Amino acid sequence: MTTLQDLQGRTFPYLRLSVTDLCNFRCQYCLPDGCKDTSHRTAINLDEIRRIATAFASLGTNKIRISGGEPTLRTDFVDILKTIRDVPGIKTVAVTTNGYxxxxxxxxxIDAGMTHLNVSIDSLEPAMFERITGHNRLDEILRGIDIAFAKGLPRVKVNSVLLKGMNDKELDRYLDWIKDKPITVRMIELMETGDADTFFQNHHLSGQIIQKQLLERGWIKSLRLENAGPAHEFCHPDYQGRIGLIMPYSKDFCADCNRLRVNSQGELQLCLFAEHGHSLRHLLQSDDQQELLNQRICELLNLKEDKHFLDQGMTGSTRNLSIIGG
Structure with a gap:
């Protein structure tokens, strides 16, 4: 079996697959005015999703994360889960959701095949959660996590974007929450995008500040699994939960990149902040195109840069993170 490998020698067992760019939240750092111009109606269909998953699985990918926008807004979302679950070689079917x-x-x-769940919770204080997201839905999201555990999901990841002057004093609140719960809270540095440059300047906070606080409290950095995401996780013997830090502005962040992205229009995005995607859609129209599809994916991987250029203020074509799900 061919293994996806770029010119830097990095391999890619992990695909982030966006199935819509539509989102119903109004997060301050992403869509403060709500979702306006979308391509939701022309998003990849179920057969195209199956062909993408099959191609990447045949090239060594074993983990697919379904993202958006908000992927659960698709009326066929459960069918998408079942379809990806049934692709030979796919062991992990993950979902990133705002928890709506x-x-x-x-x-x-879970019944349809979801094995891993990431939920965005940018604050555990209800008023601040509503201020950041535009929705008063924190209680239903927390209930959803409890239901997931009761259903047998062994661990849940929670994404929280670090925002200076908004949620930057909540570390203790999160630590109290995960004391006796198998939850990994992933604190993510705010990333500059084309539509939010001023917001970035006002609210960016380095994850190094949180890392220093964790180390001072006896938290220990964990080993990173092969198909894990970009977070550096920290554990503590007195806590069931973990803290993860995603720091895209740190040195060598891209050195161990292991994930590729396909957006909801069937474009392979070699980096979250690439200038443009590369369309695969013309090769998704029938099952007998798989060999050509595989060949094209491998060819395009040779174009992948060794790093992003966020530190130079270059955000590529990513106007906001809902376009491709982060």
């Missing part, structure tokens, strides 16, 4: 109505839906996601 999760307390009503998460059981059906």
């Amino acid at each position: 109505k999760m307390d009503q839906r998460v059981e059906s996601w």
